[in-house]
Amino acid sequence: MTIDGDARSTGWEDLSGPQRAWLGALWGKSAGRAGGTANLLLSHMLDTAAVAELIWDKYLADSVRRQVAVVAGGSDAGRRLFVWLCGVHDLGKATPVFQAVDRDGAAAVRGVGLSWDDRAVKARRWRHEKVGARILKDLAQEAGWSGEHRDWVWPLVAGHHGQFPSLGDLGPGRRHEPGLRGTGDWPKAQLALLAAYTRALGYGELRDVEPRVVPSRALQLQLSGFIVMADWIASGDHFPGIDRLDEVSIDKGRSRAVAAWAQLGLARGWGRISEPSAADFKERFDVSPRPSQRVAIECAARMARPGLMIVEAPMGEGKTRTALVCAEVLASRFGFDGVFVGMPTQATSDPMFTQVRAWVEAVAPDAAGGVALLHGKRRFNSEWQRLVESAEDADAGFVSVGEDEFGLDDPYGSSEFDPCTCERPVRTVPAEWFLGAKRGLLAPFVVGTIDQLLLAATRTKHVMLRMAGLAGKVVILDEVHAADVYMSEFLMEGLRWLGQAGVPVILLSATLPPQQREQLLSAYLAGARSSEELEPVTVEAEPGYPCVTTAWVDTDGSPVVEQVAAPAWRAESLRVNVEVVGEGSSIAELLTDRLAGGGCVLIIRNTVDRAQKTYTELKGIFGSAVELLHARMHVCRRAVVTETCLDRLGPKKDGVQRPLTIVVATQIAEQSFDVDADLLITDLAPMDLLLQRIGRMHRHDGVRRPSGLREPTVVITGFAPRGEGPPSIDDASEAIYGRYPLLRSAAATLHADGDHWKVPAQVPELVAAAYDPQVAAPEAWADEVADALRTWTADQRKRADTAAQFVLTRLGEHEYPTLEGLHRGEYVKDDDVRVRDGEESIEVILVRGDTRGYRAENGRRLGPNGEVPAEVLDDVLGGTLRLPMRLARSGLESLRPLDGWRDHPWLRYSRALILDRDSRGAVGEARVRYDEELGLVVE
Incomplete structure (x- = not known):
């Protein structure tokens, strides 16, 4: 057997009889998890190493390989170190506490003279990743590794199941450690396993593996991820068990890894590319x-x-x-x-x-x-x-x-x-x-x-x-x-x-x-x-x-x-006329006047309720020209409406005038929504978001616009000016954005009412002024603005503190050199962490219920208990929408999976909102109705 062109033999003939017996008995995957035949621990380690070679050769970017090469002292050395790190992760399985888990495997291990006290092993658990880190740390010290390299390598082993413990959390305590780690010949077997694995990868001994440079903590975390990647691939069905030591080799692992890689279809990105012009x-x-x-x-x-x-x-x-x-x-x-x-x-x-x-x-x-x-x-x-x-x-x-x-x-x-x-x-x-x-x-x-x-x-x-x-x-x-x-x-x-x-x-x-x-x-x-x-x-x-x-x-x-x-693509900024229409004024009357010659209008409301109300009012006047888009529509309807809006409000080729269109939407039309409205009507929002909304109109040159809408105009509503004093602002908008940023935005808006903003020339100035507390507010507003700023600042600090408990690195730990203790104490469960603030929502699936059973939202029939045939799954999931938590909080118990969903991989955790023949349903004590045009309506 040859390694990387090295002619040194790496077979097992140089092992003593007891060493071969130990390595031929220690198992890494039980027969039940390895296709009916146990996979020896050394086999799994070499399988993982072989997968790691392919990750290095066929997946890793040059930028990553270069960083690892610096750590190891050269490109070839970097590859070998990377491979060794990936395969050594399961060293801790060579212990009584792991080998005792499988009855057949335990019998084989005991048969070669490696024994343990059943009572001690059963009384205490010690996860193999933690004991593996302890063993590797100790053996590396005996091999002469420096402390700085031992300290960053052992967490990679300890963390390969997803979390990094502190050094003090590695073991079960000195009293229990010997029995769980192994006494008698166990230390010799562990050393023999590590030595055999290390030699199989072309190293002379463990001393030769020691890195040259301590990598950054970020590179350590990335290396840990690639170790998990290699382990998960090498633990799949493409690596059936091998339970005879004479059939185990790195070459065998390589042939298995190559076949698995091809079968899985894993691939890198674009490799090396030339610099574009x-x-x-x-x-x-x-x-x-x-x-x-x-x-x-x-x-x-x-x-x-x-x-x-x-x-x-x-x-x-x-x-x-x-x-x-x-x-x-x-x-x-x-x-x-x-x-x-x-x-x-x-x-x-x-x-x-x-x-x-x-x-x-x-x-x-x-x-x-x-x-x-x-x-x-x-x-x-x-x-x-x-x-x-x-x-x-x-x-x-x-x-x-x-x-x-x-x-x-x-x-x-x-x-x-x-x-x-x-x-x-x-x-x-x-x-x-x-x-x-x-x-x-x-x-x-x-x-x-x-x-x-x-x-x-x-x-x-x-x-x-x-x-x-x-x-x-x-x-x-x-x-x-x-x-x-x-x-x-x-x-x-x-x-x-x-x-x-x-x-x-x-x-x-x-x-x-x-x-x-x-x-x-x-x-x-x-x-x-x-x-x-x-x-x-x-x-x-x-x-x-x-x-x-x-x-x-x-x-x-x-x-x-x-x-x-840099120069903007337009030679001159747009002169955007600013108009304030106080809350309570009729949008319908305004549009009847402005749209006499046709046109395309985008109306952005801050809440679904306001959007639904506006749509209902305008639909009675303008009919099919009006579209409604918001997040309380089920996903199929929302996808259809989004496509329609993008088509009707998009620019037309050859200067063809677009048909009369009014799109009423919520904030989902605020960003990355490629429409070009002739006129924008919007609720008051913080200045940066208000400018984002303005970016949805007069977006393209060459669009044919009605004569009355050729000058870009934004009509701002959602608040009511009150003389010289601060305005009255819609409560729902304040709940979303906070009173302080809305007051600052209202001040700028009222100052420009009847005048214009130059966009984009004034964008930095407007945004900076709206967020700089040093910029004076209107004198008559000063006390209320100051009070709102204090409230807003306290709320911002509270929200930041709430998020801080979930971030990866705690305060004061950013300069730590290793991953030790990154997850100390309790790690954060995926289901418990939220990376977005605001009112939490609950996802539900709309289902029609009647005396005959259930139907998907589009009418496709389900089984009597809601069973979902494969060909109907998309129809069921198409009825998904989100309820605001304020609506769902009191009714969570009533929103459960249908009985026929409980064993379904996609639906077993989904909540059904059952609607009757009139499209009405209940969420706790709240009554709701789903309307194909309005979406979910809270009655």
């Missing part, structure tokens, strides 16, 4: 880059090291395309292999998936099948569903994965794999393995909600998988201004880890308050410097707009921050 931009998007886009791409090309980019530009400027090409630049220069694009909502993720997939195909046609759409309702995305169906499988949903259930079946063409030619059909979606629970970010290219990144910054189990998924990617986050103080706690924590990991991040915003920009820069740079303190970042007071800010930490540890202003 302006010509490439035109080829990607069929348009030449605008001046601001050129500036951003040039800024990316000037970055000396991976870092943070913040692109601030007006709505409609093409920031997303800018970010994608900048991601190409950074990937090509620094060796990154894919992207993660984080959007504010599921609705905005869907069109972005289409755009990113087309872009990836333009960059590397063979990589387009590696783009994953990562959110809970992706099965209702028509493009995703079409791609899945073309892969000959109708269900591309997440697999429910437990700690020891790996969900490794691959439905996307594995049956067509030809082991002789190793040819596979072209993939249209990522391998199913990547789509399992907690593994989505490991897919080569990912589009999803920003929540995926925020969850990577939480102290949850298996968080290392999420961070490993981000390791070789360029991260793009859109609409970052939408992160409130609660979400920002997770965003800042995520930026710290990404900064330390050297992962490039591109942030996009049209309306970013200066304070928020500086916080984002400080967090990333603090991470890159492994600093606890968020040091102030000095940037120009008025850099211009649009602008690009780049930041990185130089080789000497000093931060570099550069800002460049």
Whole structure:
């Protein structure tokens, strides 16, 4: 047997008789979990090492490999160290406390002279990952490893089941440790196992494995994630048990790993790509880059090291395309292999998936099948569903994965794999393995909600998988201004880890308050410097707009921050007329006058109730020209209405005038909603969000508009001016946004009433003034504004403190050198952590009930107890919507799965809201009605 070209024999002939007996008995996977034949522990370790070789060769980005190479002292040494770390994870299974778990396996182990006290083992539990960390720590010390390297390596073993304990939590106590770890010949057997494994990977002895440099804590976390990845793959059905030592070898593990890798269809991103040019931009998007886009791409090309980019530009400027090409630049220069694009909502993720997939195909046609759409309702995305169906499988949903259930079946063409030619059909979606629970970010290219990144910054189990998924990617986050103080706690924590990991991040915003920009820069740079303190970042007071800010930490540890202003694509700003229409005035009368010559209007209300009321009023006057869009519609209806709105309010080619259209929506139309209204009517909102809404009108040149609507106009309502004093503001809006930001926005709005704002020229000025407490409020408002500021500040602090209990790193621990204690005490369960604040909601599925049983919302008949045939599943899930917690809180007990759902993998945890023939139902004491046009109505 040869290892990496090394001619040294690594068979087991040099082992003594007892050593061979021990290694031939110690089991790693029981017969019940390894296809009917137990898998020897050494076999599983070598299987995992062989998978790790493929992860290194066929998956890891060059940027990650380079970092590991520095740790090990060279490229070849980095590969070997990475492989060794992955396979050594189960060393702790060579102990009585684990070997006693399986009766047949225990008998074999006892048969070779390794015994234990049954009473001691049964009385105490000691998880194998913890005892493995203790054993490796001790054996590494005996081998002469320095303390600093022992200290960062043992947590990787201790954490391979998802959480990192403190050193004091490793063992059961000195009194019980000998019996559980093993006495007699057990220490010799453990040493023999580690030595045999180490020699099989080409090392002479354990001393030779010692790294050269301590990696950053972020790299340690990513390495931990890849260890879990290798272990989960090597624990799947593709690795049946081997219970004879003479059949175990690294070569055997390699042949098994290669077959499994091919069967699973695992693949990397685009590999190495060349740096794009302006010509490439035109080829990607069929348009030449605008001046601001050129500036951003040039800024990316000037970055000396991976870092943070913040692109601030007006709505409609093409920031997303800018970010994608900048991601190409950074990937090509620094060796990154894919992207993660984080959007504010599921609705905005869907069109972005289409755009990113087309872009990836333009960059590397063979990589387009590696783009994953990562959110809970992706099965209702028509493009995703079409791609899945073309892969000959109708269900591309997440697999429910437990700690020891790996969900490794691959439905996307594995049956067509030809082991002789190793040819596979072209993939249209990522391998199913990547789509399992907690593994989505490991897919080569990912589009999803920003929540995926925020969850990577939480102290949850298996968080290392999420961070490993981000390791070789360029991260793009859109609409970052939408992160409130609660979400920002997770965003800042995520930026710290990404900064330390050297992962490039591109942030996009049209309306970013200066304070928020500086916080984002400080967090990333603090991470890159492994600093606890968020040091102030000095940037120009008025850099211009649009602008690009780049930041990185130089080789000497000093931060570099550069800002460049860029020209907007429009030569002149839009003069947006501002009109205030007090609450209580008739919107219908206003529209009857303004729409005499036709036109397209977008109305944004802050609550569903207000949107429904407005729609009902306007529907009676304008009929089918009116559309309603909000989150209390079931997913099928919402998808249809969204597509209709995008079509009717989108620009038409050849200057064709669009039909009369009025879209009444909630905040879901506020961002990443590519419509172009002639007129905007909106409830009062904080200034940055108000400007986002303004970005939904007069968005494109060349659109034919009615003569009366050729000047962009925003009509602002939702509050009532009261003379010289502060206005009366809608209570529901205050509950959402807080009184202080709404008062500041109202002041700016009233000041501009009858005048205009220049957009985008005034955007930075308006946003900065609305968020700067030093800017004076109207004199008659001063006391009330000051009081509102105190309340708002206290609330912000409370919300930040609430979020802080869930973040990955506790206060004061950002400079810790290792992962020890990252999860000390209680880790945060996924179901318990929320990365978004606000009133919690409950997801329900609408079901029609009658004397004959149940029907899906669209009328498809279910079984008598609600049983769901496979062909009807999408019809049932299409009736999903969210109830606000205020409605559901008192009625949770009445919202349960149907009896026929209890064993269904998709529906067993779903709550059914049963409607009668009149479409009415009950949520506790509340009565509700579902209307096909209005959505859910609370009666």
